[in-house]
Amino acid sequence: MITSRISNFMTGEKKKVVAVLPQGGAAAENPKYLNCVENGLGLREWLESSDHTFITTADKEGPNSELAKNLHDTNVIITTPFHPAYMTRDLIMKAPELELILTAGVGSDHIDLHAAADKGITVAEVINNEWDVPAIAVKAYDIKGKxxxxxxxxxxxxxxxxxxxxxxxxxxxxxxxxxxxxxxxxxxxxxxxxxxxxxxxxxxxxxxxxxxxxxxxxxxxxxxxxxxxxxxxxxxxxxxxxxxxxxxxxxxxxxxxxxxxxxxxxxxxxxxxxxxxxxxxxTPHISGTTLDAQARYAGGVRDMLEAWIEHKPFEEDFYIVREGELASQYQ
The missing domain is CATH 3.40.50.720 (NAD(P)-binding Rossmann-like Domain)
Structure with a gap:
């Protein structure tokens, strides 16, 4: 069953991709603000040009949510740590066609990784090559020598x-x-x-x-x-x-x-x-939502989708669940 679903993806069968993202509102008027329903991580034109179905929604809670309504035939779910789709075992089991869950950012704790592994679903995340060390303190000290x-x-x-x-x-x-x-x-x-x-x-x-x-x-x-x-x-x-x-x-x-x-x-x-x-x-959870960070993880999501479609592996560090096995840090 798992092999069949993957091979169908690779042979050009059109797929359904659901991205759970926050509403952008006025921020979405800036085309560089990718992490929102309106701008869909910049993926819509690319996916729809190949006749894949691409749905973006912020509605993720409860049995009548847009996420729940689309589970029965969704192949790929994209989520973020900032507006996470909590992919519980129950939801994963209600998604018979699901083959790939991508986190646009770092951290996949909103996903039941054991359930994903049990069903042979691949889980991966976009790991940035940069990190800004917070320099926030309420008392002033020199960091030198500490x-x-x-x-x-x-x-x-x-x-x-x-x-x-x-x-x-x-x-x-x-x-x-x-x-x-x-x-x-x-x-x-x-x-x-x-x-x-x-x-x-x-x-x-x-x-x-x-x-x-x-x-x-x-x-x-x-x-x-x-x-x-x-x-x-x-x-x-x-x-x-x-x-x-x-x-x-x-x-x-x-x-x-x-x-x-x-x-x-x-x-x-x-x-x-x-x-x-x-x-x-x-502060609110904003460390990964600068415009530069959005461009990085939106690009990373596209790179992984392209690799998945072309039957190419991801970078090793991107895998969280692979072929039924969790990455070492989650074991």
Missing amino acids: TVGTAGGGRISFEVMKRLEAWDVKRVYYDRHQKADRFDKNGIEWEKDLHSFMSKCDIVTVNVPLTDQTRGMFNKEAISKMKRGSFLVNNARGSIVDQDAVAEALKSGQLGGYAGDVWPQQPAAPEHPWRHMPNHAM
């Missing part, structure tokens, strides 16, 4: 560390899968124990995907191991940290500041504690 740690040993962490090299800081990676000893050849310290890692850092940046293993990983106990007054920056996923532990640590002074643009619930409710806690620098 110890900056990144949780996660993947591509984004590498880009963060590369950008910090010129700032004369001590750099520390935390990666429980890392097999290297204390120092690598570039003089960057590695830690496989989270609490030891936290105790060394003046600033910790969170750059791991949200998985069963990382959900709530920065809890009260982990934060208590940090230097008093240190900073925590999270642009990965809100649920990787314990929201109440963060708020409590800011009030007590254990954390000097917390910054990020990801929330446990998006959009966050008006009464969410992170809106009112002291010494925070929180």
Whole structure:
């Protein structure tokens, strides 16, 4: 069944692609603002010129949503971390023709990856080659001479560390899968124990995907191991940290500041504690929605669709689920 669906795609059969995107409103009048229903990641003309069906919708919740109504014959679903289509096992099982789920951006925690693997559905995401390290703090300190740690040993962490090299800081990676000893050849310290890692850092940046293993990983106990007054920056996923532990640590002074643009619930409710806690620098989830970033991940989605149609593989780092197996960071 799986092989049949894939081969049909490759032999030129016309496909149905559904993209779940936010409404752009006035922003959509700018043709460079691609991440919206109106402009459809810039894919409409290309897909429809080859007689594929392309549907864009912001309506994604409930049994009567446009997403639900189209599941029965959809071949490809495109979603984003900013307005995610929560592809639960139930929805995946209601999509008999689904073969590919693409995340236009980084992070596929809104997809039941095990269900996708069980059905032989490929899941991939556009991983950017650039990352802007947040420089947000509510108290002014020189970064020179400080110890900056990144949780996660993947591509984004590498880009963060590369950008910090010129700032004369001590750099520390935390990666429980890392097999290297204390120092690598570039003089960057590695830690496989989270609490030891936290105790060394003046600033910790969170750059791991949200998985069963990382959900709530920065809890009260982990934060208590940090230097008093240190900073925590999270642009990965809100649920990787314990929201109440963060708020409590800011009030007590254990954390000097917390910054990020990801929330446990998006959009966050008006009464969410992170809106009112002291010494925070929180914004809406916007780090991946600059016009330049939109152009990158829209182009990445098109490249992967073209590769899929032409029966060519994706870049290895793009695969999240492949041939029934989850990528190592999600296992």
